Amino acid sequence: MTPGNPLKIAAQGCHCEELSEEQKFERLDEILAIYREQPGSLINCLYVAQTIFGHLPDPVLAHVARRLGVPTARVTGVASFYSFFSRQPRGRHTIKVCLGTACYVRGGREIMEVLVRDLGIKAGETTEDGQYTLEVVRCVGACALAPVVLGDDETFRRVRPTKVSEILARFAPSATPSAAPAPVKEVV
Amino acid sequence: MSDTVKLTIDHMDVEVPRGTTVLEAARELGLRIPTLCHLEGVHQQGVCRVCVVELEGRPNLLASCVLEAANGMRVRTNSMRVLRARNTVFELMLSDHHKDCLGCDRNTDCELQELAMHLGVDAERFAEDLAAPRMLDISSQSLVRDSGKCILCRRCVSVCEQVQTVGTIGVQERGSASSVAPAFVGLGDAVCVNCGQCAAVCPVNAIFERDHVHPVEEAIIDPAKHVVVQTAPAIRAAIGETQGMPAGSLVTGQLVTALKMMGFDAVFDTNWSADLTILEEGMELLARLKRAVADGDSSVALPMMTSCSPGWVKFLEHFYPDLTDNLSTAKSPQQMLGTVIKTYYAQNLGLQPEDIVVVSVMPCTAKKFEASRPEMTDSGVRDVDYVVTTRELGRMIRKNGLDFANLPAGEFDDPLGRSSGAADIFANSGGVMEAALRTVHEVVTGRELPFANLHVTDLMDIEGVREVAVTFEDVTEDYSWLEGVTAKLAVTSGLGNARELMDRVSSGQAEYHFIEVMGCPGGCIGGGGQPRPTTDAVRRQRFAAICAEDEGKPLRKSHENPLIDRIYADFLGEPNSHKAHELLHTHYVARDAY
């Protein structure tokens, strides 16, 4: 069988959110089977796993190690090295606050404080209802427009603390609010 | 193309073989470029950048330990730029290091201190500013990790992943948050075989054996306890190094005297139980062969594999759980002696097993784990209470103020102290196999093992996988079924080699009757609890000392040891008797590999 491009296989028609845990592991196994014999494919496999599961919980990392025959410590090492990978569950929406020098001195810190208070989480965390992940970034190259907040793909400039609630409202809870994902258990 | 290259280093011409690094080329000139992470044959990745040099025509400074010498290179090792860079690297390392040298077990035996001396750095200048909170991992029976001491050189990662092919630890996170750690849990719950090779290569006190010195000192002081010590074969060829003696010093007599002066109530020899192991394991091998050869029983687990190295045993349990039936059920010599002391010896003295504390001195960190296994309680209590490594015993000798090298020679105590030369060579890779053959061949044929000086040609060594075949000829009547049978044998050490061998065995590519594996490269002489550094040169020196000890003994074969006869006559019956099985044999468990 020609593998095709497993990355595409994983991403296309995945509808991963609708899959059960077991189906997600099955889906992952199909891809891992293709990669098993190819050395140096760990990053690709983790990419696929994150696409399927939304993030990389420990049982998924252990599963990738087992199926690829790679030591678990190496798998977690790679997953924690690249900022692209997330070992924590992510919300539907990601709010990033710039705390680069320009943004920081022009009010970024206050904006962060408001977000921390309103969302009830710290930077790097996700709200319990699974809606928002809050993150810090360091300079996104828009210093003239500081302070800057990014909401998913949208950029908000010269944000005042009083405007934070408006920004959050744009990413209002979607029609189908989902509770925080249940903890994943490895299916062997 | 010529086989050599010419370059200049600090204005001096030097010609070196192609493939030489600039670091090595500098050594040819008598120039010592400081290094830290570099460890020959184990870890050559240019991580720490302490060894940087300036290369004419190149904008960046380069790590000399991984820079291959080439024709026409002009290298500077002492320019202002180099010195500044080196000091900056070192300063950063020191500021992220918990510098309590006076209270640190590595004090005066530390590569970071050595580097500080070499660079002439005044450590007082550097305030401590740990990037991440200090974490002590005490989950393992064998080893402790201290993140506050780790300088992230990654030697341990290389040895664990490349040499031992276990891969317990790796670099986690990145930048200032990075640490060397197992994936999710502490070492004690991770897939770790406790071999201690990581601790053996760590330049600082960031991975080290779990302390048993303090409880042993307390037991010695406690008048209610009868404290007995046993020493492994490999200690006598290595403990001298902890007292400033050269590698390969054979110090059996001083070792015994030192232990007596420290206050142990009896000093026994794990060699004695190594002889006992040969009788139990040798007879077990013959029993398995008989079922396979004479009775045609194909369900017999062959090849039989040695079980005296607890790192190897746990490796098999994790990675080849289907092969655990192949392990000899005979306990290791440490555990046999522990059980015998708390049963036979206790009875002779009219003591209860609870009154006795058994301490063993081992070259091995995995022995601490082995002694803690729930299976190892056949005397009714824990058979071996404490295990100190060679390094820990070295510390105890210093604390007791003993002038070790000049101590008079002492003798091990009876009835568990005398041994044959076959027991000594348990310390060397290939030695257990040779010791077993010395006995098995004689039992089967009535004649001595037919090799010069009783050494099977090319069996004992520190490298690779060795194979030999021994054919039984003119056998005695009892063993007529073995007439003309050729036993195929394999020996190896180091778990990377063991993995290769096991892959061939489990795929059916190779067929053997008996395999010896030692978890550490070279066998116990290179154990994870031995003095640092353990290089190949040091391994060979200890190896030779062990062979000298064997050859110098009047008795060279386990079955000739009169004290072994005595315990069978008085207590156990015969090898593999019901009682021997109860006390001297064990079983294994299957474990997960991830």
Ligand code: SF4
């Ligand atoms: S590891 Fe070395 S430098 Fe660090 S505290 Fe211990 S002795 Fe001192």
Ligand code: SF4
């Ligand atoms: S003890 Fe052995 S297996 Fe465990 S982490 Fe150290 S090198 Fe790896």
Ligand code: SF4
């Ligand atoms: S634990 Fe020791 S060997 Fe491992 S990276 Fe840290 S300092 Fe180096």
Ligand code: FES
């Ligand atoms: S500091 Fe925020 S965009 Fe540059």
Ligand code: FES
């Ligand atoms: S010794 Fe060369 S980079 Fe560490």
